[in-house]
Amino acid sequence: MFPQEDGERSWIKEKLVSIDIPQHSYVYKLEASNVGLDGSVNSVKLVDYGNDSTLVDWSYELDPLQGTCEDSIIDYLGFLYKSCINRIEGAIEASSKVSVAGSQFN
Numbered sequence: 224m225f226p227q228e229d230g231e232r233s234w235i236k237e238k239l240v241s242i243d244i245p246q247h248s249y250v251y252k253l254e255a256s257n258v259g260l261d262g263s264v265n266s267v268k269l270v271d272y273g274n275d276s277t278l279v280d281w282s283y284e285l286d287p288l289q290g291t292c293e294d295s296i297i298d299y300l301g302f303l304y305k306s307c308i309n310r311i312e313g314a315i316e317a318s319s320k321v322s323v324a325g326s327q328f329n
Contacts, residue, residue: 233258233299240264258299259291279308 235256242249248268253260263285270278281304287296 231257235260259287259296260285260299262286279311 233256235258236254237251238254240250240252246268247270248266250264250266253263253265255261263283265281265283268280270280272278283300285296287293
């Protein structure tokens with residue numbers, strides 16, 4: 224699934240369906256892709272987990288295109304979510320470094 228057999232990179236076009244700022248959640252739909260997940264509906268909700276921790280509740284409903292292998296979908300979603308989590312961790316680390324550097328000047 225990633226990259227495609229022809230060497231093309233995977234792509235997905237998403238549309239924001241709803242957002243609930245007070246609940247820290249949003250829903251989005253995969254409108255088109257070259258990975259067989261068209262029409263999937265996904266939701267993300269951030270939940271206070273205590274001790275300065277946050278639980279990311281990421282769920283999805285999918286109806287894969289005919290001929291799409293379940294193992295490939297699971298592999299792709301695992302890769303996708305791990306990539307997103309790594310980006311979130313990187314942003315948190317960068318933010319922490321900026322906060323520490325800023326406090327040195329106070």
